[in-house]
Amino acid sequence: MKSLKFLSTTIIAAVFLFACGGNEQSNNKAEADKQTTEKQEDKMPESIKMGKGVGEFTEVEVSDPLNKEWVERGQAIYDMKCSACHKLTDQRVVGPGFQGVTNRRKPEWIMNMITNVDVMLAEDPTAQKLLEECMTRMPNQNIKPDDARKILEFFRNNDVEKAGKKDEAINS
Known part of the structure; x- marks a missing residue:
């Protein structure tokens, strides 16, 4: 015992x-x-620390009012190359929804992600986090810088319509 x-x-x-x-x-x-x-x-490169991502876009000027021609061209590109995987609401399909994207991400980050997706996914922590969440790698759509600016303008317009505000990330 x-x-x-x-x-x-x-x-x-x-x-x-x-x-x-x-x-x-x-x-x-x-x-x-x-x-x-x-x-x-x-x-990390300074551009990543500043929330601008990796790529050729280090400074993007946005203006008011929105350029309606660019909004229309951006929507046409979105319809053709983006809409299968991304919705204009906050709903995630294959990739994240775009509602409020200009309030969460700086214009440079958005345009670098559109035009430089492979490097962004390799080096940018925010892009890598999105890849982990969505579990599907965004394909390189070979979008030209000028067209990326038009897509950004379309996103800005979408944010005004869906979120009631745009460009909040610029000041963060």
Whole structure:
């Protein structure tokens, strides 16, 4: 009976010590992960840190009122190349919905994602997060820079219509 009591006490003590020791190990791993993330952020290009993505677009001027010609051309491109995977609401189909995109993303990021999708998915953490969520890689549609600007104008118009505001990301 004494040996059974001793064995039970020993097992309980061992479990307690093991459980406590594992927490310290978890804390060390969390700290190491945090340091790794900070080092990766230090190496990021300034354009990514500023929310502009990676690509040729470093400064995009937007104006009011919207350019209606560009909105129409942007919609035609969207209808032809984007609408199968993206909706103009917040509904995700294959890719995320576009409602409010100009309020969440800077114009440079949007245009870089449209024209430089492969590099954005390889280097931009926001694009990588979207890929993880949607689980489908956006194909390169070979959209020219001038057409990307027209798509952006269409998105700005869509945000006014669907979200009641546009360009909120510019000031963030």
